[in-house]
Amino acid sequence: MSAIFKMELMNNAQDRGLYFWTFLLPIIFMVLFISIFSSGTMADQKDEVILSIVPGYTVMFVFFIMISMCFSFNKDKNNGMIARLASTPLPSSSYLIGKWLSFMIIVMIQILVLFIFGKVVYNIPLEQPFFLSLLSIILTISITGMGLALSLIVRTQNMGIAITQVVTFGGAIIGGLWVPLELMPNNIQKIGKLTPQFWAHDAFMQSMTGTLSFTSFLASSLILLGFGGIGFLIAWVSYPNFLKRAKN
Amino acid sequence: MLSIKHLRKSYGATNALKNISIDFNEGSCFGLIGPNGAGKSTLMKILVGIIERDEGIIKSKHTKKEIGYVPQELCLEENVSALQNLLFFGKLYHLKGTALKKRAEEVLDSVGLTERKKDKVKTFSGGMKRRLNIGCALMNNPRLIIMDEPTVGIDPQSRQFILKMVEQMKKENRTIIYSTHYIEEAEKVCDEVAFIDKGEIVQQDSIEDLLRNHAIPSIYFKLQEPYEKQLDIHTFGDVEAYKNGYMLSTKNPMLTMENMLQISKEKKVIFEHFELMQPRLEDVFFKITGTELRA
Numbered sequence: 218m219s220a221i222f223k224m225e226l227m228n229n230a231q232d233r234g235l236y237f238w239t240f241l242l243p244i245i246f247m248v249l250f251i252s253i254f255s256s257g258t259m260a261d262q263k264d265e266v267i268l269s270i271v272p273g274y275t276v277m278f279v280f281f282i283m284i285s286m287c288f289s290f291n292k293d294k295n296n297g298m299i300a301r302l303a304s305t306p307l308p309s310s311s312y313l314i315g316k317w318l319s320f321m322i323i324v325m326i327q328i329l330v331l332f333i334f335g336k337v338v339y340n341i342p343l344e345q346p347f348f349l350s351l352l353s354i355i356l357t358i359s360i361t362g363m364g365l366a367l368s369l370i371v372r373t374q375n376m377g378i379a380i381t382q383v384v385t386f387g388g389a390i391i392g393g394l395w396v397p398l399e400l401m402p403n404n405i406q407k408i409g410k411l412t413p414q415f416w417a418h419d420a421f422m423q424s425m426t427g428t429l430s431f432t433s434f435l436a437s438s439l440i441l442l443g444f445g446g447i448g449f450l451i452a453w454v455s456y457p458n459f460l461k462r463a464k465n
Numbered sequence: 466m467l468s469i470k471h472l473r474k475s476y477g478a479t480n481a482l483k484n485i486s487i488d489f490n491e492g493s494c495f496g497l498i499g500p501n502g503a504g505k506s507t508l509m510k511i512l513v514g515i516i517e518r519d520e521g522i523i524k525s526k527h528t529k530k531e532i533g534y535v536p537q538e539l540c541l542e543e544n545v546s547a548l549q550n551l552l553f554f555g556k557l558y559h560l561k562g563t564a565l566k567k568r569a570e571e572v573l574d575s576v577g578l579t580e581r582k583k584d585k586v587k588t589f590s591g592g593m594k595r596r597l598n599i600g601c602a603l604m605n606n607p608r609l610i611i612m613d614e615p616t617v618g619i620d621p622q623s624r625q626f627i628l629k630m631v632e633q634m635k636k637e638n639r640t641i642i643y644s645t646h647y648i649e650e651a652e653k654v655c656d657e658v659a660f661i662d663k664g665e666i667v668q669q670d671s672i673e674d675l676l677r678n679h680a681i682p683s684i685y686f687k688l689q690e691p692y693e694k695q696l697d698i699h700t701f702g703d704v705e706a707y708k709n710g711y712m713l714s715t716k717n718p719m720l721t722m723e724n725m726l727q728i729s730k731e732k733k734v735i736f737e738h739f740e741l742m743q744p745r746l747e748d749v750f751f752k753i754t755g756t757e758l759r760a
Contacts, residue, residue, distance in 0.1 A: 220556035231544040297538030304513040304534035305557040464515050
């Protein structure tokens with residue numbers, strides 16, 4: 218498992234596209250939209266914009282890891298690597314766990330970098346670092362769980378890109394990452410609360426300002442873990458079929 | 466030490482393997498020869514344990530740890546170095562530390578990539594990638610090596626290098642199962658071959674015996690132009706037109722050649738070309754299966 222984990226990390230470290238999607242593009246979006254939404258506003262309004270946009274775009278862009286996951290699993294499937302690995306003593310579960318852990322690390326680094334950027338450039342508050350850290354880990358588990366499910370289900374990389382974009386942008390819009398949920402129609406607000414993006418964003422904002430209660434933390438965490446859990450369940454059910462397709 | 470009996474595998478309505486039985490001899494190279502889609506890769510994947518058989522018995526003393534599998538595809542990580550690829554595969558066989566590094570250096574040497582070990586695989590030529598692909602399968606120092614078309618799409622120099630590697634493996638008393646549709650490769654490195662076509666073993670024997678029992682030598686000849694019109698060509702026997710000349714198959718080539726020379730003397734005709742053609746395994750394959758290997 219550690220061999221798979223390290224090889225995946227090495228591979229991703231060589232992927233310039235991943236750096237762009239993971240770090241550069243979210244930073245560009247943050248800077249751009251903070252400057253747009255805060256121009257001509259008072260200082261406290263600007264702080265509110267920053268408080269929403271930094272965690273909002275962090276949550277939005279971590280979803281793009283699902284594309285990298287789809288690419289990675291599909292590449293292994295198509296170039297015969299999975300079949301070859303099956304000829305070695307490596308258990309098939311180790312392959313899955315090794316790959317998953319490497320993407321966990323990437324997402325955690327991504328969240329860390331984006332929050333450090335927010336702190337250094339916009340001096341965002343980080344009042345409840347313990348909750349923030351736990352939420353980051355839980356969000357990572359949730360997204361990589363969903364990514365795992367998607368990677369094992371889709372037949373082509375393009376299918377993975379399309380679904381990820383629908384989930385990412387759709388969730389971002391109705392989950393209140395772009396426009397505060399309060400400003401949206403009631404029906405949209407109700408739907409928005411069904412998205413993992415809303416719960417992650419809301420919990421991040423509250424823990425940044427130090428207003429996240431343990432109950433709220435627990436609720437957000439359980440909902441996020443629920444999404445991740447469904448992802449893992451789908452992945453677990455789909456994995457034998459994925460392996461079968463890859464080996465033949 | 467490795468034998469398969471009555472092996473069957475189907476994909477839906479397609480019978481990929483139909484009642485395959487083979488005994489593989491230890492320390493020898495066994496060739497699986499057949500056109501694309503004959504079932505070679507399916508058989509190899511079953512032998513390595515990648516896919517399950519539907520029916521049949523496999524008796525083997527080798528565990529996965531003792532088998533090296535060279536797939537037809539280039540299963541390499543292109544963004545990392547040759548050395549890192551080998552270390553990766555070594556770790557999958559639980560090699561660690563100094564033993565792992567030592568084995569990787571040995572394998573790099575045997576596949577002739579020591580000089581390029583730190584270069585990324587994506588900068589390699591097709592032949593170098595093929596050699597590394599084989600190297601990855603040697604990391605566990607396997608006693609049984611299963612090679613699925615290891616020379617597909619490479620230059621003649623790299624092909625020769627790989628065939629020499631196979632010869633070396635034979636000298637090290639490793640058992641090799643080698644699939645190919647390049648029959649001349651099998652003639653060079655294999656001790657015994659099986660012709661596989663449409664999922665069935667249609668013939669299995671040593672190359673020597675296959676040639677002896679199934680190949681008929683031929684005499685290729687061409688008459689000088691003015692004489693060709695003067696003589697009924699069938700005076701020489703049951704000839705067939707072949708490459709601007711004629712081909713005459715015979716079980717007794719020496720006697721036939723003597724007769725032909727005698728006839729030419731009597732009829733006063735002169736040969737432009739007169740040659741005894743050695744029988745080829747490819748002809749045997751065609752004779753038995755009625756299929757061209759590289760059709």
